[in-house]
Amino acid sequence: MLNAKKIEEIAKQVTDAIPPSLKNIANDFEEKTKTVLQRKLSQLDVVTREEFDVQTQVLIKTRAKLTELEARLTELESNLTAK
DSSP states (O other): OOOHHHHHHHHHHHHHTSOGGGHHHHHHHHHHHHHHHHHHHHHSOOOOHHHHHHHHHHHHHHHHHHHHHHHHHHHHHHHHHHO
């Protein structure tokens, strides 16, 4: 999920696009925008960058182990057929 700083930046960009005559309403709008963005983003099925990186490392290790096991299986199969 996006961190709170990114949500704040997006909300600020939206607020900055509002004409100066509407700045009084802008502060309230910014807070509501943050709330809506946080709520909607929390509904998305996403993971943090840290979780993604951890799972990437797990996948790399799993692939290495699978390759190792495949080689071992091939070796065992060849030993069985040689007998």
